[in-house]
Amino acid sequence: MTIGEYQSLLQGYMLKQQDSMEELSILAMFTAKASGFDKNGKPLVTKPSDLFDKEKAIKQLKMKDQSSDPELRAKVEKFKKSKEYAEALLNGITVEGDDE
Numbered sequence: 733m734t735i736g737e738y739q740s741l742l743q744g745y746m747l748k749q750q751d752s753m754e755e756l757s758i759l760a761m762f763t764a765k766a767s768g769f770d771k772n773g774k775p776l777v778t779k780p781s782d783l784f785d786k787e788k789a790i791k792q793l794k795m796k797d798q799s800s801d802p803e804l805r806a807k808v809e810k811f812k813k814s815k816e817y818a819e820a821l822l823n824g825i826t827v828e829g830d831d832e
Contacts, residue, residue, distance in 0.1 A: 735808055743793075750789050757784030 733741075758780045769774040777783060 735811060738811070746793055747790065750786055750793065753784050753788040757781075759764065809831065 753782050760783050761777050770776055
């Protein structure tokens with residue numbers, strides 16, 4: 733799996749989580765409509781985005797610079813080193829730290 737494939741897979745997972753959150757907010761909205769009213773008798777929740785704004789969440793996800801995340805950057809660097817090491821071994825090159 734290449735770094736690009738990993739990042740695409742990670743983004744797909746995050747978008748799937750956003751869909752799940754939207755579904756849960758719709759369910760909560762209907763539950764609130766059935767039982768949640770203020771002192772004037774108006775519903776506390778009138779639309780799903782009152783609980784979860786999917787468009788805003790996706791926008792934040794896309795705007796987030798994943799390269800600024802130190803944990804992700806460390807994983808990517810570790811993956812790159814592992815890939816370089818494996819390629820060197822497959823090409824028959826003695827790699828530093830190789831105990832042959």
